[in-house]
Amino acid sequence: MAEKIVKVGLVGAGTIGKGVVDLYLRNGSAINNKVDFAVMMAKVADRDRDRLQGLDLEKEKLCTDASEILEDPDIDIVIELIGGIEPARSLIARAIENGKYVVTANKDLMARHGQELIRLARRNKVNIFYEASVGGGIPLIRPLKHSLVADRVSRVLGIVNGTTNYIFTRMDQDGLSLEDALSEAQRLGFAESDPTNDVEGLDAAYKLVIMANLAFGKKADFDQVHIEGIKGVTYEDISYAREIGYSVKLLAIGEDLPEGLALRVHPALVPLEHPLSSVLNELNAVFIESEAAKELMFYGPGAGAMPTAAAILSDVVEAARCIRFNVANGVVESELQETGFVPIGALEARFYLRYLVEDRAGVFASLANAFADEEVSLDMVIQKRRVGDLAEVVLVTHEAREDAFRRALEKVTDISAIKANPSIIRLLN
Amino acid sequence: MAEKIVKVGLVGAGTIGKGVVDLYLRNGSAINNKVDFAVMMAKVADRDRDRLQGLDLEKEKLCTDASEILEDPDIDIVIELIGGIEPARSLIARAIENGKYVVTANKDLMARHGQELIRLARRNKVNIFYEASVGGGIPLIRPLKHSLVADRVSRVLGIVNGTTNYIFTRMDQDGLSLEDALSEAQRLGFAESDPTNDVEGLDAAYKLVIMANLAFGKKADFDQVHIEGIKGVTYEDISYAREIGYSVKLLAIGEDLPEGLALRVHPALVPLEHPLSSVLNELNAVFIESEAAKELMFYGPGAGAMPTAAAILSDVVEAARCIRFNVANGVVESELQETGFVPIGALEARFYLRYLVEDRAGVFASLANAFADEEVSLDMVIQKRRVGDLAEVVLVTHEAREDAFRRALEKVTDISAIKANPSIIRLLN
Numbered sequence: 001m002a003e004k005i006v007k008v009g010l011v012g013a014g015t016i017g018k019g020v021v022d023l024y025l026r027n028g029s030a031i032n033n034k035v036d037f038a039v040m041m042a043k044v045a046d047r048d049r050d051r052l053q054g055l056d057l058e059k060e061k062l063c064t065d066a067s068e069i070l071e072d073p074d075i076d077i078v079i080e081l082i083g084g085i086e087p088a089r090s091l092i093a094r095a096i097e098n099g100k101y102v103v104t105a106n107k108d109l110m111a112r113h114g115q116e117l118i119r120l121a122r123r124n125k126v127n128i129f130y131e132a133s134v135g136g137g138i139p140l141i142r143p144l145k146h147s148l149v150a151d152r153v154s155r156v157l158g159i160v161n162g163t164t165n166y167i168f169t170r171m172d173q174d175g176l177s178l179e180d181a182l183s184e185a186q187r188l189g190f191a192e193s194d195p196t197n198d199v200e201g202l203d204a205a206y207k208l209v210i211m212a213n214l215a216f217g218k219k220a221d222f223d224q225v226h227i228e229g230i231k232g233v234t235y236e237d238i239s240y241a242r243e244i245g246y247s248v249k250l251l252a253i254g255e256d257l258p259e260g261l262a263l264r265v266h267p268a269l270v271p272l273e274h275p276l277s278s279v280l281n282e283l284n285a286v287f288i289e290s291e292a293a294k295e296l297m298f299y300g301p302g303a304g305a306m307p308t309a310a311a312i313l314s315d316v317v318e319a320a321r322c323i324r325f326n327v328a329n330g331v332v333e334s335e336l337q338e339t340g341f342v343p344i345g346a347l348e349a350r351f352y353l354r355y356l357v358e359d360r361a362g363v364f365a366s367l368a369n370a371f372a373d374e375e376v377s378l379d380m381v382i383q384k385r386r387v388g389d390l391a392e393v394v395l396v397t398h399e400a401r402e403d404a405f406r407r408a409l410e411k412v413t414d415i416s417a418i419k420a421n422p423s424i425i426r427l428l429n
Numbered sequence: 430m431a432e433k434i435v436k437v438g439l440v441g442a443g444t445i446g447k448g449v450v451d452l453y454l455r456n457g458s459a460i461n462n463k464v465d466f467a468v469m470m471a472k473v474a475d476r477d478r479d480r481l482q483g484l485d486l487e488k489e490k491l492c493t494d495a496s497e498i499l500e501d502p503d504i505d506i507v508i509e510l511i512g513g514i515e516p517a518r519s520l521i522a523r524a525i526e527n528g529k530y531v532v533t534a535n536k537d538l539m540a541r542h543g544q545e546l547i548r549l550a551r552r553n554k555v556n557i558f559y560e561a562s563v564g565g566g567i568p569l570i571r572p573l574k575h576s577l578v579a580d581r582v583s584r585v586l587g588i589v590n591g592t593t594n595y596i597f598t599r600m601d602q603d604g605l606s607l608e609d610a611l612s613e614a615q616r617l618g619f620a621e622s623d624p625t626n627d628v629e630g631l632d633a634a635y636k637l638v639i640m641a642n643l644a645f646g647k648k649a650d651f652d653q654v655h656i657e658g659i660k661g662v663t664y665e666d667i668s669y670a671r672e673i674g675y676s677v678k679l680l681a682i683g684e685d686l687p688e689g690l691a692l693r694v695h696p697a698l699v700p701l702e703h704p705l706s707s708v709l710n711e712l713n714a715v716f717i718e719s720e721a722a723k724e725l726m727f728y729g730p731g732a733g734a735m736p737t738a739a740a741i742l743s744d745v746v747e748a749a750r751c752i753r754f755n756v757a758n759g760v761v762e763s764e765l766q767e768t769g770f771v772p773i774g775a776l777e778a779r780f781y782l783r784y785l786v787e788d789r790a791g792v793f794a795s796l797a798n799a800f801a802d803e804e805v806s807l808d809m810v811i812q813k814r815r816v817g818d819l820a821e822v823v824l825v826t827h828e829a830r831e832d833a834f835r836r837a838l839e840k841v842t843d844i845s846a847i848k849a850n851p852s853i854i855r856l857l858n
Contacts, residue, residue: 023579023721024579027579027580027581030581031578031579033763034578034646034763035578035763131576137721137722137723137725138722138725139568139572139575139576139577139725142571142572142575142576143568143571143572146568146571146743146746146747147560147568147571147740147743148568148739148743149460149463149464149742149743149746150452150453150456150460150738150739150742150743150745150746151456151739152456152459217463273707273709275704275707275708275728277707278702278704278706278707279704280702283724285726290739291735292452292566292735292736292738292739293566293567293729293730293735293736293739294566294729294730294735294736295712295728295729295730296566296567296568296727296728296729296730297714297726297727297728297729298725298726298727298728299704299724299725299726299727299728300722300723300724300725300726301722301723301724301725306720306721306722306723307721307722307723309579309721310577310579310580310719310721310722311576313578313579314575314576314577314578314579316579317575317578317579318575325754325755325756326754326755327754327756334462334463334464
């Protein structure tokens with residue numbers, strides 16, 4: 001078979017970009033042996049000359065102006081690795097309009113403008129691939145697109161943020177405070193110097209939107225995701241959770257309910273025997289519940305230059321195959337259905353609470369009455385320890401609607417004997 | 430876009446075949462909405478009329494002679510679900526020679542004759558898909574083919590037999606003997622009435638060959654797999670393993686070593702903190718170690734009509750896409766490299782042993798000397814309990830070459846104070 005050479009241009013030579021170039025240099029010939037066409041890294045663009053110097057590529061392949069890639073008719077595939085919304089969005093649109101396939105790891109962009117770019121690609125008979133945008137090196141987008149095509153996914157549960165999973169693991173295993181665990185994660189490179197997106201749950205929410213689109217075939221909306229970060233979780237909570245048989249994880253949860261999609265990111269108590277509980281450190285995993293397969297889990301590195309580079313290059317090969325075989329939009333993603341959304345208040349959950357209360361007669365009765373008034377019943381009440389003059393109490397409710405639980409909570413916090421805002425964590429149901 | 434109808438014929442209407450028809454009837458229109466072509470279940474063949482009666486299909490679609498499918502020029506895709514080597518092999522060859530794509534769940538056949546059928550398909554410009562042959566409903570073949578194309582896999586560790594995993598889980602959790610756990614598995618439908626292939630490790634070995642071919646791009650040979658079943662493992666072994674921090678799993682292990690492929694199936698002690706340890710009951714998982722991604726795991730149902738049917742229909746959609754877009758052998762599997770094989774004797778491992786010995790002076794010294802003579806050093810020696818006049822001793826060795834260990838073992842079993850063959854289980858290293 002005559003060998004076709006597929007030419008790739010890469011925009012953005014940061015850590016991931018350098019990883020892609022390095023992995024291509026190491027395994028490119030092995031890749032070309034596996035497929036019957038040749039993939040060539042033809043050009044790399046970055047505004048920063050120093051970054052370009054760090055690449056082990058011939059000088060004539062390096063440029064500081066992305067237009068040299070976008071306007072080069074010989075380039076078949078553009079890898080976008082600059083991140084963020086603009087100029088990434090315009091750059092990708094221009095590449096598509098110039099007839100190029102696009103590979104991206106940009107989760108913010110795919111969560112907010114993915115559908116518009118996919119449609120633009122379809123009109124231009126090309127496609128956009130984004131395996132690395134969720135779960136880093138874990139094959140996830142491709143299985144969701146292809147392997148589950150005959151199944152119906154009802155729920156997606158993801159540990160999709162490595163930073164927060166690392167923090168919870170260190171708190172659990174080494175008794176660190178959240179602050180100390182975060183500092184350690186930063187020192188080891190698992191957390192960025194500005195960890196806001198990770199710690200506040202935004203990173204996980206972007207990934208949830210991308211997964212929900214594919215898993216349910218319905219248009220998930222980032223603004224409809226209920227997002228809570230990890231800041232309210234203390235070492236004590238993690239330690240008490242373990243005593244009653246749970247680990248604490250930041251979960252991205254998507255559910256396809258009769259009333260619409262329910263999308264949320266929050267810390268959750270996960271039963272120790274659930275496979276997600278054994279996902280430790282910076283690792284990621286996505287657990288899928290479906291009609292036919294019942295339960296699937298995909299586990300691996302959610303970040304890192306090499307794992308992400310492997311995912312990006314697998315997309316490059318898929319794009320190259322489409323070009324080689326003239327498949328145009330071979331892997332059509334169907335138009336997503338419009339859908340309603342279920343607010344968090346309408347969902348049912350069990351709740352874990354930890355309070356500090358004055359240790360005197362009648363306090364517990366007031367608490368219990370406040371919950372009973374809203375028909376929230378208690379499954380477990382444990383007095384843990386004394387903190388100065390106060391008693392620390394852990395409660396776990398039975399299943400209750402969140403809005404009823406919140407109403408009860410307002411009454412409870414009015415009780416003068418309660419001395420601090422409670423820690424509240426939902427249990428995975 | 431004009432809608433093309435892709436016609437599917439299914440041969441073999443047993444449990445899985447019925448599952449495929451049922452899932453197609455339930456989700457077929459949803460599948461057709463996701464892709465821009467229509468998949469039609471056009472004909473089902475089975476020699477057994479009763480099985481055909483059980484299907485919810487029009488009478489004119491049912492036939493007792495597979496030739497009606499194989500020779501029908503309107504049929505684009507043949508699903509083979511009769512299992513075993515012959516007549517499945519001839520039937521698939523005929524389908525391919527008649528220009529049809531083939532989807533199969535036949536692990537024995539793909540392990541023994543997969544390469545010959547893949548080559549035949551290539552010559553006939555079609556392809557053969559076999560996602561359901563390993564790991565049932567777990568997306569595994571497709572990720573190995575596509576997602577890891579830029580990575581180098583060094584080791585594959587699979588819990589790929591649900592029956593034996595169920596048995597070990599019941600022994601561990603409920604203290605059952607192997608025999609009682611097997612009976613329970615049979616009663617619940619997790620084990621067949623003749624469980625030989627499962628219990629003796631053959632089923633896992635077939636799957637290992639298929640995975641090794643794809644993971645390493647080298648020609649794995651079923652006859653080169655070292656196979657040990659689960660029969661030698663007792664409740665005591667599982668219980669002692671847990672005490673020292675391990676679970677017991679039947680593992681299919683493939684390694685790409687400098688000297689060649691090392692392929693083996695045997696029970697192994699898996700550290701409790703390893704993700705494979707939390708794979709319980711009839712569930713399966715495959716853990717992959719690679720250069721770029723480092724560690725990946727795919728977890729889910731390894732068998733069952735519905736999960737397997739979902740995998741088969743995902744292959745049907747992939748085949749239909751190739752037909753729709755005229756991709757011919759779009760998903761070329763590269764020719765596998767010829768390779769050498771590393772015999773089990775040349776591998777290093779740590780070994781767990783459980784002995785019954787006469788409880789008198791000098792016995793342990795004899796044991797220790799026999800090992801020391803072969804330079805096998807002991808990491809752990811625990812006297813567990815008295816059994817009548819005898820003492821039960823558990824040993825764990827340091828890493829040792831298997832042939833040296835075996836030589837030591839022969840000397841040990843010559844010692845007159847040893848009263849029964851030891852239980853021997855390798856530790857996962």
